[in-house]
Amino acid sequence: MVFDLTEEQRMIQEMARGFAQKEVLPKAAEMDETGRYPAEIVAKLAELGLMGIAVPEEYGGAGMDNICYVIAMEEIARACASTAVIMSVNNSLVCDPLLKFGTEPQKKKYLVPLASGRKLGCFGLTEPGAGSDAGSQKTTAVRGGEHYIVNGTKNFISNAHEADTCILFTMTDREKKHKGITTLILDMKSEGVTIGKHENKMGIRASSTASIILEDVKIPVENRLGNEGDGFKIAMNTLDGGRIGIAAQAIGIARAALEDALAYAKERKQFGQPIAEFQAIQWMLADMATEIDAARLLAYRAAWLKDRKAKHSKESAMAKLYASETAMRAGVKGIQIHGGYGYIKEYPAERHFRDAKITEIYEGTSEIQRLVIASALLKD
Ligand code: CAA
Numbered sequence: 001m002v003f004d005l006t007e008e009q010r011m012i013q014e015m016a017r018g019f020a021q022k023e024v025l026p027k028a029a030e031m032d033e034t035g036r037y038p039a040e041i042v043a044k045l046a047e048l049g050l051m052g053i054a055v056p057e058e059y060g061g062a063g064m065d066n067i068c069y070v071i072a073m074e075e076i077a078r079a080c081a082s083t084a085v086i087m088s089v090n091n092s093l094v095c096d097p098l099l100k101f102g103t104e105p106q107k108k109k110y111l112v113p114l115a116s117g118r119k120l121g122c123f124g125l126t127e128p129g130a131g132s133d134a135g136s137q138k139t140t141a142v143r144g145g146e147h148y149i150v151n152g153t154k155n156f157i158s159n160a161h162e163a164d165t166c167i168l169f170t171m172t173d174r175e176k177k178h179k180g181i182t183t184l185i186l187d188m189k190s191e192g193v194t195i196g197k198h199e200n201k202m203g204i205r206a207s208s209t210a211s212i213i214l215e216d217v218k219i220p221v222e223n224r225l226g227n228e229g230d231g232f233k234i235a236m237n238t239l240d241g242g243r244i245g246i247a248a249q250a251i252g253i254a255r256a257a258l259e260d261a262l263a264y265a266k267e268r269k270q271f272g273q274p275i276a277e278f279q280a281i282q283w284m285l286a287d288m289a290t291e292i293d294a295a296r297l298l299a300y301r302a303a304w305l306k307d308r309k310a311k312h313s314k315e316s317a318m319a320k321l322y323a324s325e326t327a328m329r330a331g332v333k334g335i336q337i338h339g340g341y342g343y344i345k346e347y348p349a350e351r352h353f354r355d356a357k358i359t360e361i362y363e364g365t366s367e368i369q370r371l372v373i374a375s376a377l378l379k380d
Helices: 007-034 039-047 066-079 081-101 104-115 174-180 231-267 279-307 313-343 349-358 366-379
Strands: 121-124 140-144 147-158 165-171 181-187 193-195 209-220
Touching (some): 007 039, 066 081, 066 279, 081 104, 081 147, 081 165, 081 349, 147 181, 165 209, 165 231, 231 279, 231 349, 279 313, 313 349, 313 366
Parallel strands (some): 121 165
Antiparallel strands (some): 140 147, 165 181, 193 209
């Protein structure tokens, strides 16, 4: 077993870390406060090849592996969790299914601009009545000649306001339940598409979250991803990859909580010495660092399996579950180490705590991850 990063993996780590520290971190507090979408940062992520990291160069991507993706995600999330989720959705939930399930013309038309970051994507699975129960889709797509007519509402969609393209899940045959779900590539400028209000969120405030209302939207049959009825498997397969990205995001947030707490603990003096010299503080720092390393190893393993096209549902769920809960624990400890200063917005500790929470919820709650892990255990 080799734990060293390859030359390419080290290079992307250095590049993403340098960019994140210099150009993203200084803006993170302001973006969190105002909820401003970081358009200029996303444009630079595109220039650096970070919007389609694991997509081959011929389709507009950087042609790297999924470990590079995890590494870059961690570095960007260390600086700004909002920027990281914008990047994660485009990479794993949009480019990845287009690469895996798209036809050659679909890849040329949609994947190339998305992977190169000229365009942005979103993932339209969740509905008001279909969150954890993703199979109970209500959005309908009725075929008439060479088009589908789509009606329904998608909820809590990340990147909804800025996205050009949506990987949209619809019901084409309600009788067949999850086997009646079909995936369509939606051009967000299509007639009949309305974007709802910006959700005012606890964390990841600079990434947009909104509903998408679809009223008699005409989508050409040539925009169908896979066959009719393949949608649920496409969604699940895509989320197996997406959860690796969210694990990496959570690791970045946890690292931010640790690094800020460590710096503070060395500086802050009480009882005549830096608080870092108290064992109570050292134990918290030690637990945070240990859990972060464990979470990172789980994420690297899941990415490594994905690169080898091996089954990785269970490993992705383990990585996301453990990393997101690590981020929450690190967020709590980070505030505790800062004491009263951790509770005010002048210090970033409270932002890390707020940003961490969503990683236990989106792309499958912790309860759903445990369910995926348990069902794999019972099948093995
Ligand atoms: N890959 C391929 N196929 C899969 C699969 C996988 N990982 N997991 C399940 N399937 C298949 C099963 O084999 C089964 O196939 P058959 O019908 O042929 O037997 C079929 O899918 C149904 O499987 P289940 O019976 O296990 O399905 P279920 O209805 O019980 O649901 C679930 C399973 C794990 C709970 C699933 O609904 C789920 O993952 N829910 C969470 C949804 C979620 O993560 N949403 C995230 C939204 S996107 C987001 O959050 C983005 C963002 O904002 C950043």
